[in-house]
Amino acid sequence: MTLRYDVDAVVLDIEGTTSATGFVVDVLYPYSRSRFAALLTERADDPAVSRAIAQVRELTDTPDADAVQIEKSLNAWLDEDRKATPLKTLQGIIWSEGFARGDLVSHFYDDVVPALRAWHTAGLRLYVYSSGSVAAQRAWFTSSPEGDLLPLVSGLYDTENAGPKQEPESYRRIAAATGTEPSRLLFLSDRPGELDAAVAAGWHAVGVRRPGEPYFEQGVGDHAQAGAFDEIGITSSRSTT
Template identity: 75%
Template structure:
């Protein structure tokens, strides 16, 4: 079967995770409950760790409850999980918990069958690969470091989240990543299942492909007027220079 999408002159590929490289269902059904069960102990026992303390303060600020104690923060985090809110402090605390779970071997990440071969092929072709996810950088590194095929971090050149880049539906976040990776916007391709993210990337001058996988939350919504692929194996990329 011929590729659904083909691009020339691509130097960098930036990928979303949920719904793009990996199943959202795995994150919601496995990782979310794992973190929910451990928020309380993390907040109670490690409150003085800088990352935990900062995230707790961010929760209090976002909730408008400056006096919220650990138990109240845990309840707020639980409600945000129920809403699937992409809140930075939630993602920070999840990242801490997940990183430790992956390191202990209690968690192993999930990838669609077409993902890892595509990443390896693109890297071998000289493309630079980056991740931009609402999950924290710590969570992203744990995800790619503990896969069914071992450590995939060497395939990747950078990790970006809502803290070091910004909100995923803001064109300014993509401009910030452009500045960080040093690739011309026109030579950067973004892959995501979410139309709002694709729109923001295109507004920043990037090229885009909507990855539309059956069973994913955004499948019925579609990807707007962006090029569409059902998997990474339907995308052929070539660089402008050897």
């Protein structure tokens, strides 16, 4: 059965929703882990790196932490899969450069890109809200196996410019930033806590359950669920295109 929604915009999670979590964990995480040390020692004065270093020191309450200690904290967070903003910032820098060099090519489930193109053609606005940094999201969509998908996307949101993904206020912030009424937004994610927060902010939400993903067995609570994007029918009665 196809789920049907009349909305103006769709907001996408990445890991477990558009793309395999295993790819991120098995390919991207090791790639960033092997490059933290060089980034911290060779480019500590870069504004984004410097800001992330300061955030690590603040979060770990170690104001004098050196590059070795900061790398240790980053690796510990990586092991915990903690969605710490400075970790995601530094990973984003490393991944962006890896994608640009051609070392990395992103992953999308087979049903995702056709749906995104169809929704975009139908006049729906598409946004991304991921714990991965905006830089990482941009690189991810630019370097897909099917080419540059970034033109399909109207905006990118992460935990730095929107806030934590399990807090309703983050979704209110995105609604305001996009100029969209909450009731005209649909969020797609595999994580129940994120779906709960979106609904609490007045959004529609669908839990995407893909076999093999970490949250598959847990389910999506009381939320509508789909196993693939082609099970979701989306139109916009307000669309002008």
